[in-house]
Amino acid sequence: xxxxxxxxxxxxxxxxxxxxxxxxxxxxxxxxxxxxxxxxxxxxxxxxxxxxxxxxxxxxxxxxxxxxxxxxxxxxxxxxxxxxxxxxxxxxxxxxxxxxxxxxxxxxxxxxxxxxxxxxxxxxxxxxxxxxxxxxxxxxxxxxxxxxxxxxxxxxxxxxxxxxxxxxxxxxxxxxxxxxxxxxxxxxxxxxxxxxxxxxxxxxxxxxxxxxxxxxxxxxxxxxxxxxxxxxxxxxxxxxxxxxxxxxxxxxxxxxxxxxxxxxxxxxxxxxxxxxxxxxxxxxxxxxxxxxxxxxxxxxxxxxxx
Numbered sequence: 001x002x003x004x005x006x007x008x009x010x011x012x013x014x015x016x017x018x019x020x021x022x023x024x025x026x027x028x029x030x031x032x033x034x035x036x037x038x039x040x041x042x043x044x045x046x047x048x049x050x051x052x053x054x055x056x057x058x059x060x061x062x063x064x065x066x067x068x069x070x071x072x073x074x075x076x077x078x079x080x081x082x083x084x085x086x087x088x089x090x091x092x093x094x095x096x097x098x099x100x101x102x103x104x105x106x107x108x109x110x111x112x113x114x115x116x117x118x119x120x121x122x123x124x125x126x127x128x129x130x131x132x133x134x135x136x137x138x139x140x141x142x143x144x145x146x147x148x149x150x151x152x153x154x155x156x157x158x159x160x161x162x163x164x165x166x167x168x169x170x171x172x173x174x175x176x177x178x179x180x181x182x183x184x185x186x187x188x189x190x191x192x193x194x195x196x197x198x199x200x201x202x203x204x205x206x207x208x209x210x211x212x213x214x215x216x217x218x219x220x221x222x223x224x225x226x227x228x229x230x231x232x233x234x235x236x237x238x239x240x241x242x243x244x245x246x247x248x249x250x251x252x253x254x255x256x257x258x259x260x261x262x263x264x265x266x267x268x269x270x271x272x273x274x275x276x277x278x279x280x281x282x283x284x285x286x287x288x289x290x291x292x293x294x295x296x297x298x299x300x301x302x303x304x305x306x
Contacts, residue, residue, distance in 0.1 A: 037062075041094050147214055
């Protein structure tokens, strides 16, 4: 899930991982960490910029880590990791291109070691629901960051992928093309996700937990297109394609073939139905219901001209 276009959902069931459970502080445990120094990786991305804004509003000193920001941070440049972590109390870890990508586990191992050596006390890792490869990367971070409080937030696909992410261009042109068949997904609003992340960074009670967060109910891609059409006043149709067809489309847009094939395979695997259920993670953590896709669409496209 990005903008990296790949952290597109971050992706999964109404059950937490065995041995873990969601615990809802509902803002009741805020402590001195709200005034701490927090590194936000991928801070120009869909979730990173929202997390940074919310942390700042809570009084934290935010290091917005990005390739071109005031705090240089690039997942492809190891030399930027240590300086960005040094002196930070906590960090939001949003890995690019995706936690299920080849090399992610190695990156998490190195990042975790550097975080522990730098004295970081708390980490929140963005992961995807139903991604076995992402779980490997989660465990690599957990093992390397010994002594650091780690919370994992596994998220479903972001609703914002349709408005500012991988699928936005197609939506603007009136055709939503994706290898999802008739599978439904409980899309999560990135604002809800950011609120969850900030809560785990600023309140106690989340260390060692794995939270799975989704929208309130599964929504099919045809319904997504209909909701966007209704909100925007412009027709948007859903076109289901195969994994191979989608990979071909991505290569046509200039994505290297290996990356296009990996991304198409990831989407097809994640949308095979095993993630087509909602969790109560947002309510447990924030004490309120997550925003429905229809409400998101009304806000995102309600001002669009017909």
